[in-house]
Amino acid sequence: MSHGSDREAKWLAAWYGKKRWVYALLPLEGLFRFFAAARRLILVRWQQKRVGLPVIVVGNISVGGTGKTPLIIALVNRLQARGLKVGVISRGYGSAAPRYPYVVSESSSAKEAGDEPLSIWRATGCAVCIDADRVAAARILKSAGCDVLLSDDGLQHYRLGRALEIAVVDAARGFGNGHCLPVGPLREPRSRLKKVDFVVVNQTSLESDVTYERGYYNMRLQPKHWFKVKDLTRLPLDYLASGAHVHAVAGIGNPDRFFATLGKLGLTPECHIYRDHHIFTRENFQFRQTLPVVMTSKDAVKCQSFAEPEWLALEVDAVLEKRFWPEFEHALDALLPYE
Structure with a gap:
């Protein structure tokens, strides 16, 4: 039984079922890719801000859920086990906070904080700050004494500088028809994965059934x-x-x-x-x-x-294959202390 949007279901069927009618939109995909690339260039070169703390971005290149939230929780737990004070930055999709930046607390409701930020806070107890302006949220968390920041779904939020990038891919859906919006489900071309530090593939087992152009790490939700x-x-x-x-x-x-x-x-x-x-x-x-x-x-x-x-x-x-953690820790050690 489905209660979702018929329009949304139509697009998902086109992207992942590879319906031919969607290819009529190829000229629009060309425009999307041009403006996405131009936006990234402008933000990275002239508008990107660093906040004096290592920022680890966790995101994806496709529309829809890929399993980012369980991975963020696993990363927070790992960082906390090292004695680090961790902060999580979120846009807070669907939130209606009384003010922004908004710091999640015990009194926060899902309506105020959004479902994912509140889930992360409940699972880890770490500082979580919500704001569409991720730089402002990062500065709040820095002032709260955080040592390291995680940016949830922040891969395309180039205004916030980052030290590491982790892209999550849903193995069940993959990249659909491989095209960018609106022809396909990709926010950025698949080649973007070559530029991130870690590609994590969310699948039902740690046996890989998806191939990529570079090394990646398998994850399953247990x-x-x-x-x-x-x-x-x-x-x-x-x-x-x-x-x-x-x-x-x-x-x-x-x-x-x-x-x-x-x-x-x-x-x-x-x-x-x-x-x-x-x-x-x-x-x-x-x-x-x-x-x-x-x-x-x-x-x-x-x-x-x-x-x-x-x-x-x-x-x-989120259970990751064993080789992920030593390599993640090695990358983290290269950042700390952060200058």
Whole structure:
């Protein structure tokens, strides 16, 4: 069952199903690529600002979810384990904060902070600052005493200088038809991956089934535990019996991966798909059939205020292949202390 935009579904089908009608827009792709390249040149050469701290950008070159948030959480945990005070910069898509820059706190709601920033703050406790002006957010985090900054979905935000770039690719979707907007799903040409420091491929196992023009690192999302949406009580993965039918609600970039994960846990999902960053209401959960309700941790932060006591969310960990961390640590050591 889909509750998403028909228009959005049409574009996704064209990009990833490689429909021919979209190639009529090739002249527009040429304009998009020209202006994107010109914008990058202007920002990098004349407007880019550095804030006196190492900035690690985590982003992607395609439209839609690729698994950036779990990776950011894993990176924050790794940096915190080294004793570093970490700050995360986010645009806060869909947020309605009372002011900007906005620092996420215990009193923040998903409406104020946005779903991803609040999810990151809850998972790590690190400082998270929201502002479309990422330079302003970075300066706030620097003044708060942070040692290193992560910029969420910041690959194309060239005004903020960066020390390292990590691009995340969704192996299930790949690059679609390989074209840039509006003909394809790419924000920048695939050649952009040659210029980043790390390419992380989000796939169901650490066995690669996607080939690239340069070295890359595999990542999978591993279920960690369930938690109750209402009060955050943690529950084991076998809390729901194998074979159980559930209402699976997802308002994320690639809901199919969530549904596939539920299947691997032995569950049978009745799928309810919404647009990425959908603002849920109680009415979205008026189902005809009475079944357990499950969702992603990103969606849970938007449903806590009206959730039923037994609604569950799945927490996942980003598990990277072993060779990633030594090479990431080596790159980090070259930055610290940051001059």
